[in-house]
Amino acid sequence: MTRRKVLITGGQGFVGRALVDRFADLGHEVVCADINDRPFRDDVRFIRLDIRDADAVLAACASVDSIVHNASLVHTKHNRVEDVWAVNLNGTEHLLAACKKHKIPRFTYISSASAVYEGRDIENGDETLPYSSISQAPYADSKIAAEKKALAFNGAGVTRCCAIRPHVVFGHGDNRLVPSIVDKAKQGKMTRAIGNRDKLSDFTYISNLVDAVVAAEDRLLPGSPVCGQAYFITNGEPMAFFDFIEKLIVEIGYPPIKGKVPYWLAYSVAAVMEAIDTLRGGTLNAEGGLSRFSVRYMVTHHYFNIAKARRDLQWQPKVSIAEGIRLTVEALRRNDPTLLGAKP
Secondary structure: OOOOEEEEEOOOOHHHHHHHHHHHHOOOEEEEEEOOOOOOOOOEEEEEOOOOOHHHHHHHOOOOOEEEEOOOOOOOOOOOHHHHHHHHHHHHHHHHHHHHHHOOOEEEEEOOHHHHOOOOOEEEEOOOOOOOOOOOOHHHHHHHHHHHHHHHHOOOOOOEEEEEEEOOEEOOOOOOHHHHHHHHHHOOOOOEEEOOOOOEEOOEEHHHHHHHHHHHHHOOOOOOOOOOOEEEEOOOOOEEHHHHHHHHHHHHOOOOOOEEEOHHHHHHHHHHHHHHHHHOOOOOOOOOOOOHHHHHHHOOOEEEOOHHHHHHHOOOOOOOHHHHHHHHHHHHHHHOHHHOOOOO
16 A cells, blocks of 8 residues: 555544544554644644635645545534535535645545435445435535535546445444433433334444545545445444444443334424524534434435445455444443443
């Protein structure tokens, strides 16, 4: 693998930090770009970057060989729309403009499997699925627009682009899904599932995602089949959403989920909460797993075929969901002493 100068956006978050660590461990010269610049290792350059600032992006990308664009605003409520689009689409446009200006050869976009989700079942869906034609949430809509821009940019000048579409990423360092589940379990609120637990979802352990991103970025070469392509990345082990949650909380030591809440009730509660939140101006990153978008996700099939990624990237998920849950809980126990007495 040729040593490159790789700029990783959103490098202070869950996925971003894992990417920074892996690319640095592989010997690349890594620039971690985020809205905060707290260093977490000595062999990486940390810069403060707001990707909404076109001039700042242009300056940050000078002399870079590759961009892994991971930064995004994950917000599935129907408010703060302008903020979501400014980060997710305009930020991507600024990075692509920098690629054009500086003739950066590689651009890997971290997209989302929600790009093809229309609120209906997806069973073993592959990359031939069209983009969603129905607005689901500002997050999904803006990620679709940004992925389209990135893939269309492939071959414009010297830049070769691809998109990675993970689904429900979990693991050590997660600052969204797993903490929300654990907090609810601690409060005794993780006792009921939404719906009948008969719809299957995909999940992705963090190191499996990082493996795929590294493989894709490394293959952005002239004539490579990866160029201009999107790839679903998951563990390939679909299960009911609340089965996954139950496995996690039982591993920690909390009791299994016994009851259920009807979909219509959960969806109605989410709608009311969104409406109240909107009236208050909208809060970012504070959904607690309960928005209309997320509730609908929990009660539909959405699992994907990863054969294209296996073929083109020579990649396969190495860590199973069971092992991923075990590793995640081990890390939780190391970092949260209050969990030590939870398991009988």
